[in-house]
Amino acid sequence: MSQDFDITQVYLKFLEDDQDMTMPIAAIESLVTMLRIKQPSTSSELINLVKSNTDKLKSSISNAISLSAGCDLFMRFVLRNINLYSDWESCRRDLVENGELFVQRAKESRSKAAQFGLPFIKDDDIILVHSFSRVVYQMLLMAKKEKLIRFRVIVTESRPSEKGYHMASLLRTAGIPVEVIVDNAVGYVIHKVDKIIVGAEGVAESGGIINHIGSYQIGCLAKTNNKPFYVVTESHKFVRLFPLAPDDLPNQISPVLSATNSSINAILESESDNPKSLLSIQQIDFTPHEFITALITDLGVLTPSAVSEELIKIWYD
Amino acid sequence: MSQDFDITQVYLKFLEDDQDMTMPIAAIESLVTMLRIKQPSTSSELINLVKSNTDKLKSSISNAISLSAGCDLFMRFVLRNINLYSDWESCRRDLVENGELFVQRAKESRSKAAQFGLPFIKDDDIILVHSFSRVVYQMLLMAKKEKLIRFRVIVTESRPSEKGYHMASLLRTAGIPVEVIVDNAVGYVIHKVDKIIVGAEGVAESGGIINHIGSYQIGCLAKTNNKPFYVVTESHKFVRLFPLAPDDLPNQISPVLSATNSSINAILESESDNPKSLLSIQQIDFTPHEFITALITDLGVLTPSAVSEELIKIWYD
Known part of the structure; x- marks a missing residue:
């Protein structure tokens, strides 16, 4: 079970299941799910797991800016809380629980922001x-x-x-x-x-x-x-x-804008085949x-x- | 022949026949054609003909800004030249001829402008x-x-x-x-x-x-x-x-921008039927x-x- 956990699949599933969910929340929720399934046995393993899964998620999703905001925030949350506990078992349990609380609060922030905007x-x-x-x-x-x-x-x-x-x-x-x-x-x-x-x-x-x-x-x-x-x-x-x-x-670069003179001809040919360019x-x-x-x-x-x-x-x- | 002359048809025909022709030139060319066909017998008839055909053209074509520039310019050209002649026959003949010269010069102005732009x-x-x-x-x-x-x-x-x-x-x-x-x-x-x-x-x-x-x-x-x-x-x-x-x-006005409160409901209904709005x-x-x-x-x-x-x-x- 724990071997074939794929963070990208979980992340995409969260987004698909709930149309109202934004990318950073889905990312945090996938990381919490990952921790619940993987059950790390040391704090260093936990940190490594979060780090490797974050990298995997960021690299597999294009346009990962708000996603990486969520991941970084969760990492910060883990690092802050991991030293507060003396025994590992309660630490791990609390982390997962608080992780869910964290997701909950992130979800509520949308209506809070909307509320602040009403007087405008x-x-x-x-x-x-x-x-x-x-x-x-x-x-x-x-x-x-x-x-x-x-x-x-x-x-x-x-x-x-x-x-x-x-x-x-x-x-x-x-x-x-x-x-x-x-x-x-x-x-x-x-x-x-x-x-x-x-x-x-x-x-x-x-x-x-x-x-x-x-x-x-x-x-x-x-x-x-x-x-x-x-x-x-x-x-x-x-x-x-x-x-x-x-x-x-952090994006793809347009072929016309970045081209050197030698590659212009290649663009001319490829462009005519492919009208949908990068830009x-x-x-x-x-x-x-x-x-x-x-x-x-x-x-x-x-x-x-x-x-x-x-x-x-x-x-x- | 002269009765069923339709300036709008002639104008549209000019535009269709020559893809390189712009709206003001087509307008001037239609007015010259109109003069050649109608054969006005007094200068006041000529001026009235140009005026009425210009108005007809402007009102029948939406987006008439460059068109009206051409018409106004031709009108100015007629008014300037009409007083130079003593006898009416040569005046009329010259007006049509010079009108064609005028069209010719307008056509050449495109490559002239392009030439001036090259150093940029x-x-x-x-x-x-x-x-x-x-x-x-x-x-x-x-x-x-x-x-x-x-x-x-x-x-x-x-x-x-x-x-x-x-x-x-x-x-x-x-x-x-x-x-x-x-x-x-x-x-x-x-x-x-x-x-x-x-x-x-x-x-x-x-x-x-x-x-x-x-x-x-x-x-x-x-x-x-x-x-x-x-x-x-x-x-x-x-x-x-x-x-x-x-x-x-001089344009149409968007229904949402110009609406009074009482007409908002009408917009709401019409909008849902017609997603292609004026704007x-x-x-x-x-x-x-x-x-x-x-x-x-x-x-x-x-x-x-x-x-x-x-x-x-x-x-x-």
Whole structure:
């Protein structure tokens, strides 16, 4: 049983079973499951198990930024708690139990963040939303159902994933007036929009966000037009990364951009065979902190610069 | 014969017969054809004919900005020349002949503009192109074939028209390394891009351009990232409009943006039936002059502020 445990399979199963589960929570939950099954007999074995499984998970999943945030957070949690116990048996049992508590709390953070965001939505607002985000959806739903606020939403179609259509149909079902626009039309509508709300895949140390591609240019437009740009996210998505540019992410590189002169011909040939190039499937970009008005998290409403403080609290207190 | 002349049909036929013809030239050519067929017998009849046909053309074609530039220019040409003659017969004959000359010169202006643009393309450049533009294509083609410059091109797919794919396939046929990106990825690649070149549907008095939707946000990104943003266009696309914002254009209005509270329910119902809303088919936006580095036209390379001077020269000298 313990031999053929495959962390990637477990992780994907968690995501599949629960559509509401985000990647970091699924990652933590898989690690807790792994510990329950593997039953490590020394603390060093436990740490090695967590470490090797984390690496395996990170390498097998593409676009692993929020996933690695969850794994790192769990590792930190293990290292902090492992020294508190005198006997190994109770330590192991408590770790698994607390691991589940940890997952529970991470799950609750979504509705907490949504709750903190409610005062930002006012009657008659026109809100621009980019791509699909569970926490943004929950926040808009709460504003509509609990606070009875009347507002309108514009959703970008969010190529290449086209998750905007999913977001729009969910909002429409909830009775919120919504319209889908092409990503090109953001500049066209931005004058009419009152605020922009997006989710995040991960929040970097600088307070910038890693999110669905296109977030950077929306942030840029928001700043030029003096519109507030809010990010709603759970604090377990804070990651220890410091990207310096929208494309400074651990990713594939476009063949045209990185090509040397000698390889240009190869591109010309391959391109004509394969119209779907790497760049057209790039899923995320980085929005630097200067474009973000505020981060609405389960810890409260933070300025981008407060993120590093929170990260220091988590990692060095 | 003269009774059942339909200017719209003639106009559409010109566009269909010659894929290289732009809207203002087709409009002027239809007006010249109209004069040749109708044979007006007084100057006042001639002016009325041009006026009524222009109005008919403008109202029957949606997205009539560059078209109306052509019509207005022809009207100006008629009014200037009509007083130069003493006898009516030679006046009418010359008007039609000169009209054809006028069309000829307008056609040549494309390659002139492309010629002026050549020094802007350097070896090893990575050029971002938005949507399909005949003059941009001609300029890139000349740079490749005549100047033997080696450069790479990134083309946006340009939703909702998706004309970027057409542009990319033309460039690929010409042996230029090209990659199509989703419109959302412009912010992601802008750091790697050396310059941005777009065409225009029309150039406003302020020097801003009316072009395929999404041009405004690319201009905004270019300015934030200090990248040159060049517009290549023929001078007969200068129009006497003064838009104040990206959405300040003679267009349809989105139902969600313009709705009063009482009509919200109607939208909710209609939206669910009709996922293709007005906004998702909006084709153009306006890019203000402050985002434009230079306009490359058949009159030479102009700063945006020089456009109003040229317009004054055309209209008030």
